[in-house]
Amino acid sequence: MASFTRLQVYQTLLENPIMPIFHHNDLEVAKKILTACYEGGIRICEFTNRGDYAHETYSELRKFGKKNFPDLVVGAGTIVDAASATLFIQLGADFVVAPVLHQDVAITCNRRKIAWMPGCFTLSEISKAEEWGAEIVKLFPGQASSPDFVKAIKGPMPWTDIVVTGGVEPTEASLKSWFDAGARGVGIGSQLFPKALVEANEWQTIADKITEAVRVAKSLQA
Structure with a gap:
């Protein structure tokens, strides 16, 4: 359970x-990515x-993750149906992220009191998601x-909390543009751990890259 x-x-x-946001078929590589994220200051991440x-x-x-980083929240992403949501919840998903808006996923997560980000x-779609119980919605594709x-959304709906995924870069300019607009968070994938660095086992370089992105993001929200 979560x-x-x-x-x-x-x-x-x-x-x-x-x-x-990451995925890798090789478990050992996935563990190294998770470790680099944690060492870089990350406390919440999504495995797709x-x-x-x-x-x-x-x-x-x-x-x-539970054994080595007990304060790290690890969710499951790319969940498009209730069956997948149920499976990953049984495997210990702390939250569920979907690329689309499906009520059956909402019902499954709400029944188990699992955080759900559609x-x-x-x-x-944002209004419907909130009607179905979403506290935070994922704007996708951000690009x-x-x-x-x-x-514009924050004007008529200032209570809406948005996480932007897709097209966000771990740079001050990109992060500032989204946070200044009212986004509460961003999901970033391969830009944080480029394929070349992963294949070269440059884990410290990846952790340093993440550390800088975290520093910039928190300074912009301070």
Whole structure:
């Protein structure tokens, strides 16, 4: 079962606005990515349900995280149906992230009191997600949207908390544009751990890169 309550997950994300998003079929590599994230100051991250046997990798990775980084919140992403949500919740997912908005996923997560962050792209989808109990919504794909869109949403719906995923770079300029618009957090994938650095086992370089991104993000939200 989850190691953190819904409220703890939401609070962790709001206090730690960068959420790394990653997947790797090799469990040992996934462990090293998770370790680099933690050493870089990350306290919440998302492992995506992509590729064959992703649930098996997640299960072992979650056990590794609980043992070595007990204060690290680890969720499951790319969850598009209730069956997948149920499976990953059974494997210990602290929260569930979806690229789309499906009520069956909402019902499954709410029944188990698991934090749920659905992917939304319109104001109507965001409103529907909140109606179904989402405390934080994921704006996806971010690269097809803009900070102006977030700012426009916060006008009529100032209570809406948005995490932007897709197209966000771990640079001060990119982070500032989204945070200034009102985003409460960002999900960043391969830009935090480029494939070349992973293949070269440059884990300290990756951790340093993450450390700098975390520093910038927190300074912008201070």
